[in-house]
Amino acid sequence: MKTKSLMAGAAALATAVLLQLSGAGAAFADTPSDSSPSDNSAHGGPILDDVHNAPTTAVAGNVTFIDNVRGVSGYSALNFIHYDKYGYDFMFANGTGGLAVWSLKDPEHPALISKITAAELRLPGDTQDRFWEGENMTVDPKRKLVFLTRDPRGFGGTVKTGQSGVYIVDVKNPWKPETVIFHPVPAGHTATCINDCKYLWSVGPANTGTPGQDPSWNGVPVRVTDIHDIKHPYTFDRAVDLGRHDGVTDYVHSVDVDKNGIAWASGEGGVRGYWTEGNHYDPVQKRNRVATAYDPVPYAGGTVVATNPAGTDFFDYFDHNAYRNTEKLGSFDKGELLYITNENITTCSKAGEFKIASLKGSYDGEGWRSTPENPFRLELISHWSPWGKEGSATSGSCSAHWFTVNGNIVAQAWYGQGTRFIDVSDPRNPTQVGYFRVPSGQGVTGGSASAVYWHDGLVYVADYNRGVDVLRFDGKLAGEPDKKICWNSCDK
Amino acid sequence: MRRRGAVRAVALGATALVVSGLLGACSASDEGRGAPRPQGEMTFGVLAPLSGEMAERGQDLVDGAQLAAAEINDQGGVLGRQVRLAVEDGGCASATGEQAATRLAATSVVGVVGGLCEDAAVTAAKAVAADGTPFLVSSARPDRLVGAGLPSVFPMEGTVYQEALAAVHWMGYRSPQRVAVLGDGSPASQRLSSLVTDRVKVDGLKVSRRSAAAKGPDLAELARTVTGFKADFVYWTGAAEPGGRLVSALRQVGYTGYFMASSESDSPEFLQAAGGAAEDAFLTTSAGPRLLPTAADWAARFKDRYRRDPGRDAMQAYDALRALAQAVRQAGDTARSKVVDNLPQLEDFTTFTGTLRFAADHSLAYDNYVIAQVRGGTFTLASKLRTDPAE
Incomplete structure (x- = not known):
């Protein structure tokens, strides 16, 4: 592996440093300098001032740093929408500071064009200007909508006192995003568009004990909202994916739709897939029936055995998010493999891992019949951590987090361990083929990577501290490159 | 009525x-x-x-x-x-x-x-x-x-379109596979039927839409349509009295699925015409103090x-x-x-009924349609169809 102690791409570095210096020190500030629109035809319209933090302390292998943008804060998640009328994409990020929008007319150097600050998202009774936090951000690329998922812990709230729900933001004009409605939902850690974004599945967090939550639940499962008409959203008073942890209803953390349209709900107790459209055999009800977003048909799934000898009852089975590979890989059948983030925020040596499991043996409702006395577990194919690998930190917060897949290369965020590129061509032996990590340093905002996105030949990293880093993976792309990178909703 | x-x-x-x-x-x-x-x-x-x-x-x-x-x-x-x-x-x-x-x-x-x-x-x-x-x-x-x-x-009232949404959402809780949308041919009935049918189709369910004559509708024929289609959910958008007779006819031909009527049937006429067959029937209707x-x-x-x-x-x-x-x-x-x-x-x-909020077009963001159900010969509240915190 080509190792670099600093970022590669001298020209990019020079540009970034110049931008940083011209920012009059704002690069180190928690918030960007006051922004004002200025015309910049290179980006198709007015742009706002932004902050670019040059990661001069970065350690990288097979990765070139290209740019960093700050927008309104650090971010938990990004998403992208293509606009035919402009002929290029726009990037949307949400984090504690709210929503930021960049033009990707120049994909290597995103240009900040608009924002909705956390202060603008405040509701009556809120005590802080702090959005929490929109992991796994979902968008409707056709109607040009962005969904900001509000966790009850945002804006000064707690899981017991806070208001969860979703802000529906119209971005038809990306220079002027407009909040259509805040819709309260008794769930709200993440959300995912379902069935071409006609429905929204909102999930998590841990049980709030607030109205709408069954006291017997350990966490908030899936809440289904009809968003055919965004002026009149309706949330069903019937949750989905109950009894997910050996029969106990627990915390669903993420929903990710695969290329076949199956929605995979990940969380405490495993990963379970559901058909949400069409007529399918229901292995639980033992009959063919129509699948809908509000009454989906179980497909397959479960969790794997714990791998961390120092784990906990919660984190051993906390499957944070997942990606079902719909293709054949090596000796594994088409659609057999499930890639899973097992999050565990603890010491780097014992932190959560990336796991690969086989779905074999789970197609007959086994994951829905699992009990503590007779638990069903998927076969664990492999598990991987950056601990002890090249370019890794030895302290800090290091758990596995969100990833996307291109061909056989998984690009994954690992908090303080930065971005890791993992070749899964041999699913039994995941291998690191690239990395990018930003330790704190003089003038350098240390990284805490939340999510990594392959996008049109580049890699964009949503970082809780740094904002967005734009990278290029210089290694060899294993497998067939994906024309469409699928995570969250696959209707892109 | x-x-x-x-x-x-x-x-x-x-x-x-x-x-x-x-x-x-x-x-x-x-x-x-x-x-x-x-x-x-x-x-x-x-x-x-x-x-x-x-x-x-x-x-x-x-x-x-x-x-x-x-x-x-x-x-x-x-x-x-x-x-x-x-x-x-x-x-x-x-x-x-x-x-x-x-x-x-x-x-x-x-x-x-x-x-x-x-x-x-x-x-x-x-x-x-x-x-x-x-x-x-x-x-x-x-x-x-x-x-x-x-x-x-x-x-302060919901629109006809919102009544259609209420009907479709309540159907969702019952997980029907085949829905019959029946009306009496009046303009209001036709509009509501059309709105419901279109939305149900989007969800991939089988839908049969039929209208009877506004005057002297052949309800026996309608009932046969339902059984022939093997519907497991019927929504009636017409007037109250024929709606009551329809549910009676349906039960007589052995229909065992769900029956729901629109707010037009929020009337003693519906109950009288249906008799015992009204029991368990649902209604989409705007909220009133007797239900809440x-x-x-x-x-x-x-x-x-x-x-x-x-x-x-x-x-x-x-x-x-x-x-x-x-x-x-x-x-x-x-x-x-x-x-x-x-x-x-x-x-x-x-x-x-809950939080009062208006959409950008000033319609109610969260409308006042509720689901009533006939229990013991009278209308009772089945659901407010609301999940907002004030519910």
Whole structure:
């Protein structure tokens, strides 16, 4: 592996440093300098001032740093929408500071064009200007909508006192995003568009004990909202994916739709897939029936055995998010493999891992019949951590987090361990083929990577501290490159 | 039968009443003991048919508004001022509605509530909105009002489209596979049937839509259609009496699936025609005090004051006046534009069905359609179809 102690791409570095210096020190500030629109035809319209933090302390292998943008804060998640009328994409990020929008007319150097600050998202009774936090951000690329998922812990709230729900933001004009409605939902850690974004599945967090939550639940499962008409959203008073942890209803953390349209709900107790459209055999009800977003048909799934000898009852089975590979890989059948983030925020040596499991043996409702006395577990194919690998930190917060897949290369965020590129061509032996990590340093905002996105030949990293880093993976792309990178909703 | 939008016009004299909410409130409530005594007045208009066929409902509306005013004044009024009501008989015709609205506008009211009859409400709304006066329209079908795009007008009723959504969402809880949407061919029935059918199709369910003749419908034939299609959910969008006969016919031919009727069947005629077959049938209908446990205390206060049970017209007018008062409080001013600006962002304000919020087009973001179910020969509440925190 080509190792670099600093970022590669001298020209990019020079540009970034110049931008940083011209920012009059704002690069180190928690918030960007006051922004004002200025015309910049290179980006198709007015742009706002932004902050670019040059990661001069970065350690990288097979990765070139290209740019960093700050927008309104650090971010938990990004998403992208293509606009035919402009002929290029726009990037949307949400984090504690709210929503930021960049033009990707120049994909290597995103240009900040608009924002909705956390202060603008405040509701009556809120005590802080702090959005929490929109992991796994979902968008409707056709109607040009962005969904900001509000966790009850945002804006000064707690899981017991806070208001969860979703802000529906119209971005038809990306220079002027407009909040259509805040819709309260008794769930709200993440959300995912379902069935071409006609429905929204909102999930998590841990049980709030607030109205709408069954006291017997350990966490908030899936809440289904009809968003055919965004002026009149309706949330069903019937949750989905109950009894997910050996029969106990627990915390669903993420929903990710695969290329076949199956929605995979990940969380405490495993990963379970559901058909949400069409007529399918229901292995639980033992009959063919129509699948809908509000009454989906179980497909397959479960969790794997714990791998961390120092784990906990919660984190051993906390499957944070997942990606079902719909293709054949090596000796594994088409659609057999499930890639899973097992999050565990603890010491780097014992932190959560990336796991690969086989779905074999789970197609007959086994994951829905699992009990503590007779638990069903998927076969664990492999598990991987950056601990002890090249370019890794030895302290800090290091758990596995969100990833996307291109061909056989998984690009994954690992908090303080930065971005890791993992070749899964041999699913039994995941291998690191690239990395990018930003330790704190003089003038350098240390990284805490939340999510990594392959996008049109580049890699964009949503970082809780740094904002967005734009990278290029210089290694060899294993497998067939994906024309469409699928995570969250696959209707892109 | 309560058939909105089909009310006959009645000729009315222009009867203007000015009612002090405070005067009528002396024994209504002691909630406001210790509240500062209101200084000065502000007047809200109330528009309702007070003569003709709809006079009884019109009086119900006025009484609801009066009760709200009385309770507001008991609690210190609005911005320290006593609330007064100017009541106008708007009748049910376009002309009478417009005339009444013009008279109200001349009295410099802070805002207006009421309406009830659709034709009168629409023309009144246009007249009232001409100078930007806020108007919370209660009881009247709001589709034309929403379509008119009047910036200061906010309906308190759900649209026909929202009734269709209520029907589709309730079906969702029952997980049907094959849905029959049946109607009587009237324009209202056809519209609702069309809206429901289109939405159900989008979800991939099998749908059969049929209409019978409005007069003398062949219900046996309709029932055979349902069984032939193997429907497991039937939604009837026609009139009440044939709806009752239809569910009876369905049960006679062995249909065991779900039956739901539209708000047209929210009537004793439906129950009488159906007999025992009505049991367990569902209804999409707008919320009223008899269905809502959350309105029980209020209904008791109303009965204590007026010696009769309140209707839904009283309940909506009560909520409308309170909402208007809340908007004035938030505005800190009676300036019409400020009151209008605050109506879409009422803080911590709930009605008997939940949070009151308006969409960008001023339709209710969360409408007042609920699901009733026949239990023991009477309509009971099955679901408010709300999951907002105030539910």
